[in-house]
Amino acid sequence: MDAHHGGETANGSPPNDGVSRRKDLYMRITCLGASRCVTGSCFLLENDRKYLIDCGLFQGGRHMEAMNHHEWGFDPREISALFLTHAHVDHCGRIPKLVKNGFRGRIYTTLPTAELCRILLFDSAHIQEMEAEWQTRKNRREGKPDVSPLYTVDDVKACLPLFEVVSTDEILSIQPEFRVCFRHAGHILGSSILEVWCDEAQGPSKAVFSGDLGHKGQLIVRDPYAVTDADILFVESTYGNRVHKSIEESRRELFEAIHYSYKHKEKVIVPAFAVERTQEILFVLSQAFREGLIPSMPVYLDSPLAIAATDIFRRTTEYYNDSTLALIADGLDPFDFPQLTFTRSSEESIAINRNSGPAIVIAGNGMCTAGRIKHHLKHNLWRPGSSLVIVGFQGEGSLGRRIIEGAKLLTILGERVVVRAKVFTIGGFSAHADQTDLLEWLAHFTNQLMQVHVIHGERSASEDFALLVRQRFGFPTDVPAIGDIISLAAPGRARVERPEAAEPEWNQRLARIIDKAAEIRSLWESNRGLFPAQIPSELERDLLRAEERLDALLKRAPSA
Numbered sequence: 399m400d401a402h403h404g405g406e407t408a409n410g411s412p413p414n415d416g417v418s419r420r421k422d423l424y425m426r427i428t429c430l431g432a433s434r435c436v437t438g439s440c441f442l443l444e445n446d447r448k449y450l451i452d453c454g455l456f457q458g459g460r461h462m463e464a465m466n467h468h469e470w471g472f473d474p475r476e477i478s479a480l481f482l483t484h485a486h487v488d489h490c491g492r493i494p495k496l497v498k499n500g501f502r503g504r505i506y507t508t509l510p511t512a513e514l515c516r517i518l519l520f521d522s523a524h525i526q527e528m529e530a531e532w533q534t535r536k537n538r539r540e541g542k543p544d545v546s547p548l549y550t551v552d553d554v555k556a557c558l559p560l561f562e563v564v565s566t567d568e569i570l571s572i573q574p575e576f577r578v579c580f581r582h583a584g585h586i587l588g589s590s591i592l593e594v595w596c597d598e599a600q601g602p603s604k605a606v607f608s609g610d611l612g613h614k615g616q617l618i619v620r621d622p623y624a625v626t627d628a629d630i631l632f633v634e635s636t637y638g639n640r641v642h643k644s645i646e647e648s649r650r651e652l653f654e655a656i657h658y659s660y661k662h663k664e665k666v667i668v669p670a671f672a673v674e675r676t677q678e679i680l681f682v683l684s685q686a687f688r689e690g691l692i693p694s695m696p697v698y699l700d701s702p703l704a705i706a707a708t709d710i711f712r713r714t715t716e717y718y719n720d721s722t723l724a725l726i727a728d729g730l731d732p733f734d735f736p737q738l739t740f741t742r743s744s745e746e747s748i749a750i751n752r753n754s755g756p757a758i759v760i761a762g763n764g765m766c767t768a769g770r771i772k773h774h775l776k777h778n779l780w781r782p783g784s785s786l787v788i789v790g791f792q793g794e795g796s797l798g799r800r801i802i803e804g805a806k807l808l809t810i811l812g813e814r815v816v817v818r819a820k821v822f823t824i825g826g827f828s829a830h831a832d833q834t835d836l837l838e839w840l841a842h843f844t845n846q847l848m849q850v851h852v853i854h855g856e857r858s859a860s861e862d863f864a865l866l867v868r869q870r871f872g873f874p875t876d877v878p879a880i881g882d883i884i885s886l887a888a889p890g891r892a893r894v895e896r897p898e899a900a901e902p903e904w905n906q907r908l909a910r911i912i913d914k915a916a917e918i919r920s921l922w923e924s925n926r927g928l929f930p931a932q933i934p935s936e937l938e939r940d941l942l943r944a945e946e947r948l949d950a951l952l953k954r955a956p957s958a
């Protein structure tokens with residue numbers, strides 16, 4: 399399917415002839431997520447219609463997750479279209495809720511994003527349903543009301559007909575005075591930077607949304623497109639204050655883990671992030687086996703979600719970079735090799751640990767919070783000579799985070815497991831640009847008056863990066879908060895409005911304390927078996943009391 403080209407508008411209403419354009423017509427952008435935080439990406443763009451850029455899930459801790467249940471700040475029925483930068487759930491994960499609440503516009507995005515979004519949203523709905531069920535059971539025991547999921551599998555099905563696949567680098571006329579172009583972002587397959595043009599009463603103006611940016615020289619996807627002009631730029635800053643190791647160095651570390659466990663005839667366990675990271679690991683392993691850099695041994699991809707994502711990667715080769723296309727032209731499959739087995743059923747998954755001897759097991763999920771990875775950790779973490787390879791960010795309170803922070807005894811699936819495996823933390827497979835990459839991408843912009851809004855980062859990362867951008871390029875720079883409205887009253891003259899209702903500082907501080915409390919809770923739960931019998935009940939009671947007090951305080955705080 400292709401997008402509309404001129405003529406018709408996104409929601410099928412007649413095109414604006416331009417003559418009736420209002421004099422005060424100008425772009426207004428409201429930050430509704432991923433502002434002073436990393437998740438929940440959502441931006442409302444208004445001219446005389448309303449559009450959304452991304453509609454992602456808030457993740458990481460109870461305070462963030464509660465925000466998924468907040469009011470939208472707009473009427474979903476009034477949104478003409480949604481432009482989706484990529485398939486990660488912190489960018490697309492609230493779409494089913496949006497549709498459930500009345501959105502009927504088109505969802506414009508690239509082919510790989512639409513396909514990946516389908517499997518990730520179904521997965522997200524399953525998680526929402528399971529968590530609501532678990533919470534309901536818990537609530538009933540405490541005499542509290544039932545909980546309904548944010549959305550269900552049926553809500554995801556209702557979204558699918560709204561997707562409209564667009565070609566990268568093609569300018570789409572959504573309205574005569576409103577055009578959008580998707581450019582390669584180099585983050586995950588199909589990920590895009592958005593260029594948005596709006597012809598206003600005072601002349602044309604342009605906004606650019608970086609989406610999540612990748613870096614040059616990634617294994618599978620193309621380099622990020624170099625945009626050269628904008629009046630307003632929204633740039634991500636996930637790693638705005640950090641520099642990654644190189645892919646080359648990370649590859650060496652991965653091989654070191656493999657050699658180590660092979661020597662001890664044990665397994666290498668890799669918690670898998672289903673999209674991109676898993677395919678990159680397969681890519682690296684296939685090359686290493688071909689070149690004899692690692693000894694031959696079985697490799698299991700033990701995650702139905704990662705297997706489905708890999709199938710999508712195989713079908714959308716037009717989004718690969720030149721070197722990967724050259725591999726295919728040579729008759730090689732970057733995601734397959736004789737040693738590789740896809741374990742789809744749980745029986746096949748269970749069988750992996752019945753076989754002794756060296757093997758590489760890539761299993762979901764990436765932060766070890768759920769899924770088949772927990773079984774592999776239970777069976778292997780205690781075995782000297784086995785290794786655990788962490789290739790992605792581990793959220794606060796996750797099992798993966800506790801392991802990299804050096805926990806020596808864990809409770810996994812109800813059993814105590816001592817950590818004797820060697821733990822390798824490898825940062826270079828990140829699909830995000832680091833500080834150096836972000837600055838290099840920004841250096842292409844030539845408009846000295848460009849207003850830069852640094853988003854999609856923890857507050858300190860965004861603020862550090864904003865300062866650096868101001869010093870290096872002299873652009874007017876800002877770190878907007880959720881609720882801030884940015885308007886372009888005249889080209890080059892951006893204005894930021896901070897509505898009174900914006901979240902007070904203490905609410906954010908409280909949220910951080912609550913997340914720390916959740917961390918204490920999970921630390922406690924993984925160590926409770928170590929304490930004498932009378933201590934657990936006392937500590938349990940005190941913890942519960944503290945949690946309830948914090949919850950009550952949070953309810954008094956106005957929501958963002």
Ligand SMILES: [Zn+2]
Binds near residue numbers: 484486585610
């Ligand atoms: Zn992303």
